[in-house]
Amino acid sequence: xxxxENKVAIVTGGSRGIGAAxxxxxxxDGFTVVVNYAGSAKAAEELVDSIEHAGGRALAAQADxxxxxxxxxxxxxxxxxxxxxxxxxxxxxxxxxxxxxxxxEAFVDSQIAINLKGSINTMREAAKRLRAGGRIINLxxxxxxxxxxxxxxxxxxxxxxxxxTHVLSRELxxxxxxxxxxxxxxTATALFLDGKPQGVIDNLSKLAPLERLGQPEDIANxxxxxxxPDGAWINGQVLRANGGII
Ligand code: NAP
Numbered sequence: 001x002x003x004x005e006n007k008v009a010i011v012t013g014g015s016r017g018i019g020a021a022x023x024x025x026x027x028x029d030g031f032t033v034v035v036n037y038a039g040s041a042k043a044a045e046e047l048v049d050s051i052e053h054a055g056g057r058a059l060a061a062q063a064d065x066x067x068x069x070x071x072x073x074x075x076x077x078x079x080x081x082x083x084x085x086x087x088x089x090x091x092x093x094x095x096x097x098x099x100x101x102x103x104x105e106a107f108v109d110s111q112i113a114i115n116l117k118g119s120i121n122t123m124r125e126a127a128k129r130l131r132a133g134g135r136i137i138n139l140x141x142x143x144x145x146x147x148x149x150x151x152x153x154x155x156x157x158x159x160x161x162x163x164x165t166h167v168l169s170r171e172l173x174x175x176x177x178x179x180x181x182x183x184x185x186x187t188a189t190a191l192f193l194d195g196k197p198q199g200v201i202d203n204l205s206k207l208a209p210l211e212r213l214g215q216p217e218d219i220a221n222x223x224x225x226x227x228x229p230d231g232a233w234i235n236g237q238v239l240r241a242n243g244g245i246i
Pocket of ligand 1: 012013014015016017018019036037038039040041063064065066090091092093094095114118139140141142183184185186187188189190191192
């Protein structure tokens, strides 16, 4: 706990799912956490309340990550309120599934805007502003290696972030800032579960040799390792946290 005190972490998409688990875990580890959200104000406020109730520090910050000016304002407000930023967790994301033949322009644009451009928007601000010792952790996906039909556009946005993870880790040479990605497999959140028949969920649950779905806490544990003192020597890596599916 002591090593992370006075450190500030922004978790994008922290209102629900994996992001909420990450925000809760980092707050428990001593970080002051900025819980970013796009539309789920109530969920974000409730998470902030529960973190504070448990003795942690947090605040909620609305910003659509696909809007570069809104992201810059969120960093401005964080620096004004909390003195600086040490950790950025790029977790906000959407997943839409369609074959390349069937996915229309809006289908493509929305995923590129939020998953790819959104993460670049936050990394731009983090690259300029993160304090020495900082960490950038990007949520990618194990689907990058699975080549499943209908996942093409989503996987492409995540593969792009993997590439930028490697590049940015080198651009930040000399700043003592690490840049890594965590690539979950199927994880029990709305993004994964919504709209899938139970049989499909059951099959995907059995993909990993560990024979279960990932839980948001499994991913939060991995992110917490990279954000905390034990992860200091990991840089420019993609860590697949998926129970062994690939
Ligand atoms: P989720 O339960 O659907 O939650 C998504 C979060 O992202 C919400 O907090 C949402 O906030 C936020 N968000 C969406 N659009 C946003 C925007 N434009 N600006 C800011 N925040 C936005 O998803 P999840 O499963 O936790 O996924 C989290 C990350 O893990 C994503 O990057 C996803 O691609 C990745 N991932 C998930 C899985 C999986 O199986 N679940 C597997 C691999 C990778 P609002 O509610 O306020 O919109």
